[in-house]
Amino acid sequence: MWKFTVRRLLITTPQIILLSAIVFILAKMMPGDALTGLIDPTLSQERIAEMREKLGLNNPWYIQYRDWLAGVVQGDFGQSFKYQMPVTELIWQRVINTFWLSLVSTIMIYAIGLPLGIVSGRYNDRLIDQLITGYTYLGFATPVFIFGLVALWIFGFMLGWFPTGGSVEPGLEPGTFEYILSKLHHLLLPSLSIALIGTVGTVQYLRSEIIDTKQRDFIITARAKGAPERRVYNRHIFRNSILPIAAFFGYEIINLINGSIFIEQIFSYPGMGNLFIESIMLRDYSVVTALVLLSGILAILGALLSDIILSVVDPRIRIK
C-alpha cells in the first residue's frame, strides 16, 4: 500500500514540474509581461529598460523560470497589478471561498446522486427509473452556466429566496452564528446549481454499476443462501457498486474546478473561478499563472487521490 502511494507520488512530482514549465512558457508567450501593468505611461524608455533589467526580465527564459519557480516554491507568485497586493495573499482568500463552495457542492452531489442512482439501478426500466434517467439526460444536455443563470433568475431575482452575489452579507462579524448562516445562505444556490448538473454522471454511473452487479453470479449465490432481498441489495449489490464510485471521488474535484469557474462568475461569488476570469480579462498574468498552476496541481492530486482510494477499497488491486 505505502509502496504504491510512494510510487504514485514519485510519478506526480515530474508531472507537476512539467505543468509548471508549461504554465510559465504559456505565460511568457502572452503579450505583455509582469511589468506592463506597473508602468506609468509617463515614464521614459530608459527608465523602463532599467526596470526590466532590475526585474530580471532580460535574462534568458530558463533563468527567469528558475527565479519564478524559486518564488513559487516559497509561496511567492509575485504581485497582482490590479489589486496591488501579493498574489498569494489574494488567492488565499479566494481559495477558502472556493473550498467551501466545493465542499458543499460535493456533499450535495453525493446526497442527490447516490439515492437517485440506487433507486434507478434497483428498479431499472420501471417508471421511477425512466424519470430519473430522463433527468440525467436533461442534466447532460444542459450547460452548467445556463442552468446557473436560470436558477439565479428564478430563485434569486424573482423569488428572492437567495442572495444574488457575494459570499457573505456585508457587515457581519466573522465567527458569529449569523455570519456562518449567511455564508451558508450564499453558498446554497450556487452549490445546488453545480450539484444538480454535476451529479448526473454519478447517477448514471451508479445505475449502470448496480444493473451490472445485479446480474452477477454471486448475487444468485447470495439468494441461494436464503438472504432476504434487503440484505442482497445492501451487502452485495450496493456495496460492490459504490466502490468504483468512491474511487471516482478524486476526479470529481477536477469537475468541480471546471464547474466553479462559470458558477462563481454567474453568482459573483468571490472564489478562484471568479478571480480567474477577472484576471484573464484584465491581463493580470501573475494571478492567471498562479491559478492555472494551482488548479493543475489540484487535478493531478485528484487523480492521485482516486488511484489511492481505488487501491484501498478494492482488494483485487490492493497492494500489499
Place this chain on the structure above:
Amino acid sequence: MSNPLLEIKNLKTSFRIGEKYYAAVDDVSLNVNENEVLAIVGESGSGKSALAFSVMGLHNRAKIEGDIFFKGKNIANLPTKEMNKFRGNELSMIFQDPLTALNPLMEVGRQIDEVLILHKSNMPKSQRKKYIIELLERVEIPRPKHVYNQFPHELSGGMRQRVIIAIAIANQPELLIADEPTTALDVTIQAQILDLMRELKDDLNSGVVLITHDLGVVAEMADRVAVMYAGEIVEIADVDTLFNNPQHPYTRSLLSSIPLLDDAQDKLHVIHGIVPSLKHLPREGCRFSARIPWIEEDAHEEQPTLHEISPGHFVRCTCYKHFYFPDESKEDQNHDVAKS
C-alpha cells in the same frame, strides 16, 4: 418406501419472450430420496438448469406451474420470505463457475458466515468463526485460518469451488443441488471435488440433484439418471441400466457421440440437426423426431408419454423400439450400441 425427500410433479417452468410464455421445463415429474444422487443430463437448452433453479426458487421472472414437494411441503411458488427459510439451510446449491459465484469484495470467511447468520442467528460470533474454520478443514482447504481472511481472487478455482461447497453444506442440507459443479475445473481437480461431494453426501445423508452435461461425471456419481431433451425427461433409469441398456434414441445418440478412452472409434456419432431454441421447441409429438428423420413417422407416438419398460426404467415415446443409427442397417439395430 417412505415419502421421497423431493418430489416434483408436473413441473412446468416458462419464460416470457415478447408477449408469450415458452416452457423451458415442460411437465417434468421426478423424485429424489435421501442419500441418493439423481443426475439430470442434457445439453444446453434441455431445461436442466431451469429445473434446478425452479426447485431453489431462484427464477426472477418465470411462470412456474405444478408442484415441488420438499419433505412433503409444496415449495413451488412459495413467497421469497418463506423460501428463504429453506434456501441455504435444508436446501442448498453448488454453482458451476467458482470464479464468479463468490463476491469478489468479501472475505471468504464472511461469505460463509453469511449463511450462518441467516439460519443460525443464535450462534455467537466466536463459535461461528470456529465452525467456519472446521468447515474449511472439512472441505480440505489447507491453512483454513489464513484462508478465512482471504479474498476469492487469492484462491485457485478448485479452492474457490471448495469454499462454495463449504457454504452449501454449512447448515447440513438435506437436499443439495449441484449445477455443473466441476465443468469449469481441471480433470484432476474435478476428480477431487467429486470425491469430496461423495463423502459429504454420505456424511450428511443428503439427497443430491446433480445437473451436468458430462456423462463421465454421471457414471461416476449418480445412482439414478434422468436424461432431458427440449424440456422433457426422455429417459430415466438407474445408472447401470442407463449406461448399459440405454433405450431412448437421444440417450443412445449422446452416448455414441462422446470420445471414449478405451474405444478406438474412427468417427464419432453426430446427432442430426441442431438443438432447437426455446422459442422454436417442438411442442407436439415426439420432440426428438426432427433429429432422427430417417425413422418412420408412425414409429412415434402422437402424444409421447413415459413408458416403464422395466421396473424404474422409463422411456418416452415408442420410437425407441424402431430406432437404429443411420450407418447401421435396420437388421442389426438394438445391439452393440450399449457396450460403451
Place this chain on the structure above:
Amino acid sequence: MTLLKVNDLKVHFPIRGGILNRKIDAIRAVDGVNFEIRQGETYGLVGESGSGKTTTGKAVMGLNNITDGEIYFENELLNKGSKVNIRRDIQMIFQDPYSSLNPRKRVFDIIAEPIRNYEKLSKQEEKRRVQELLSQVGLSPESILKYPHEFSGGQRQRIGVARAIALKPKLIIMDEPVSALDVSVQAQVLNFMQELQEELNLTYLFISHDLGVVKHMCDRIGIMYNGRYVEEGTKEEIFNDPQHIYTKRLVAAIPDIDPKRRQDNFKFREQVKDEFTNSYNDYFDEDGLAYQLKPITDTHRVALPERG
C-alpha cells in the same frame, strides 16, 4: 518430414514490484520446451490451467514474445522479423466461438479479413473465395451477410475454421476448440476437423485439457506441467503405459463411462494420488519443476532425474 520444431522455448512474463516498479521476478509460463510436429499429424498438447500449453501455442503463432529458444517452421527460423509468408502458413482456432468472432462484423468480413491482409483480390473474387470456404466448412454460401449471433455454437466454430483455412495454411493451432460446445456439437466439429485434415493435408497442434478428446484426435501427445514437459509419446504410450507420475494421475482422473467400474476407479485414483504425494520428490526438483526429458523408446520421452 518435420513441419514445426520448437527448441528450448521459454516464455517468461515479468513480475513488477518495488517502488520503481522494476522487474523483480518472472512467471516462467513456458520454461524450456522442445518438441517437433510432423507434416500431416495431429499433435496433442495437454495440461491443466497454468501448465503453459496455451502460452506455447500462442508463442508458435507469434502472439507472445519469446524469452528464449527457437521455433523452426519448415526449417526456417520464426522470430519477430520473420517473412510474412511463413506466418500465413500457421493459423489458429480459439476456444470460445462466442467471443472470438467480432459480433459487429458480417461473416463475409470475418472470413475475408486474413485474405485481405495477404492478398489483393477484387471484390468479386473475394466474395467467391469466401463462399467457397463457407461451403467447405459445411455452411450455406448464402450466409455471408449474416452476423455471428445468428449462428449456433457449432456453426460459429465452423466460421472460425473457415477463417483459419482461408489462406490455405499448413499448420493449424487449435486451442481447446470444442471445450465450449455441447457433446453432440463437439462430435460434429471433431469429425469435421478430421475430414478437413485429410482433404487439405493439414497438420494440427491440438491444445486441450480433455484427454478423451485428445485421445480421439491425436497421434502423438505431449503432457505439460508448470511450464515444462513431463512426458511425450504416441497416444498408445501415453494412455497405456504412462511413465511420469503426473501423467498417471491425469489419466487416472478421467471419469470412466462405465458405472460398474466406479469402485475400482476410486481405489485406483486414491492409489495414484498417494503415489503422487509420496514420490513427488522423485519426479520434480526442489522448485516443483519437471526434469529434462529422457528418451525411453524412440517415440517415448519422460522427464526423469539424472540418476533415474
